[in-house]
Amino acid sequence: MIEDKNQKRTPLSELGEFGLIEHLTKNFKTEQPSSLKGIGDDAAVIDFKDKKTVVSTDLLIEGVHFDLSYVPLKHLGYKAVMVNLSDIYAMNALPTQITVSIAISNRFPLEALEELYEGIALASKLYKVDVIGGDTTTSNKGLTISITALGIADEEEIVYRNGANPGDLLVVTGDVGGAYLGLQVLEREKEVFKVNPNNQPDLSLYTYIIERQLKPESRKDIPPLLKQLEVKPTAMIDISDGLSSEIMHLCKQSNVGCNVYEDKIPLDPQVISTCEEFDINSTTVALSGGEDYELLFTIAQADFPKIKANPHLTIIGHMTEEKEGIHLISRANTKIPLKAQGWNPLKN
């Protein structure tokens, strides 16, 4: 539904591999003082000085992680960067560089790749990371994006998944469930479009949740906010697969249990109204939705006054002894064992 039939189509083969890489990356200038050498050699060279380096990598596959019938390529490029930066922020670190590898079938014209790179460039600029390398190649089918993000932190600032203690408070940034619901709306409009291609969908009721799906932001504001509040989380993870799945990761790696309070989970009003419209349970969406790219962390109870009433942070539960298990305390005050129903890319 977003396709422009009159677009210019330059075949990729016209440029060849090196010409293509040069064309797509010529505007990537390195801005980070640590980037000594960017694109154009066998490897990039970085000077991390006395900082520790954090490294994370993600693979996005067409038809598995995204559907090009409703994801504009520019947004896809932007989101692919966000997915990776989110992992760096989840270490309480600052992203500095990324490498970007793309495999693309010849059905895509050069202009499509340019759009994708525009989104990558925009994200890099806004989040101040340098694109320092990558690979561009053909695929037999579809589009694959592989990004590796590098970042820096002082050793004492780094937050792992395994430091939560019984009694710690469980905190989530922003709100959850929106990205998943945005996807449901887009999927529905796709079906409508198949039946009636001339239908102009009115998406004005869903702007927030669609933006959460198509153009998520990662929480670059959180590590500096925590520093300013003088709070160091005891454990942290980003929410990519769904709140319940991430809670279970924190619990498992920290050897603790957890009580999560259903009525504390932060939901946007659009999430609530759209859940009603779709007749689905908003707690299920919040727990299992995924792709919110919010941060989930634990803090010592003593830090409670520091974060209290901060509009970005919501306390949704507390950690317990491991043997007590992981539970959702429902609005009706019943204790329900939490299950990881996050997205499983292998079950298709």
Added chain:
Amino acid sequence: MIEDKNQKRTPLSELGEFGLIEHLTKNFKTEQPSSLKGIGDDAAVIDFKDKKTVVSTDLLIEGVHFDLSYVPLKHLGYKAVMVNLSDIYAMNALPTQITVSIAISNRFPLEALEELYEGIALASKLYKVDVIGGDTTTSNKGLTISITALGIADEEEIVYRNGANPGDLLVVTGDVGGAYLGLQVLEREKEVFKVNPNNQPDLSLYTYIIERQLKPESRKDIPPLLKQLEVKPTAMIDISDGLSSEIMHLCKQSNVGCNVYEDKIPLDPQVISTCEEFDINSTTVALSGGEDYELLFTIAQADFPKIKANPHLTIIGHMTEEKEGIHLISRANTKIPLKAQGWNPLKN
């Protein structure tokens, strides 16, 4: 022709994404003192201390970069690591860590992935690099491997592509053309197999070139050798796309020309005999073949005595002023403009 019909087939969906990652990576222990945190968090953490960091990344796609009808998965895993480490050695640096991302269709059983990871583990062990992270996901079709390699070097040791000067000698390690010819033999046997599946191919005449194709090694011996010889190349690149293409990269980035002497290009006797059998020109194979993962570098003439007669190193030409262009000096002493006929993955 290498398929074992009796193999055990465990569906990937039985494990789920996290179970699968845990299963495949449980034996990856970090050995490098710089690896503070490996697999299992949002990101790995590394302490590069006062060294500079080099980063390189490559994407391998089934049907484009490899054909599983004759590449054993274990060899593929090994080769995927080699391809990346080769880029690090080409900076005159020492690889220390890799991240490994795999997208795989559900047609592969768990046992296939285990084989692939065995090759990755073997390469990591022999080359002393830690597998510190990655991503595992499904694909709609085929197998995709994305590896990012990190390495270290002192700043003054790093060799870029752009430092060659007119008069410098052009040096290649090992011999070239073997990997491409190995592929030709394997392609031929695949066709024979299609016609007669019971045919047992006799590959004893091609052991070296098939190994060059299926199980290449990267030149980890060269950076320490250069140090021992007290030679710092002025420019260096690894040979992945073909000798002529790499020569042109060095020339372009260093703003120099080059004369390459046909009779100096090092060829293994098996390359020569197989070229005769296939009735193809061995110089064409050497110049355009690709996938040799040898190193190509330039040194100042003054360093000639230091490398003279070293069995690993062959001087194949010298750099000239840029305006003189890039030429092959043939055995008949004619001057032929060199063209980059290296492999172009976008022209399919």
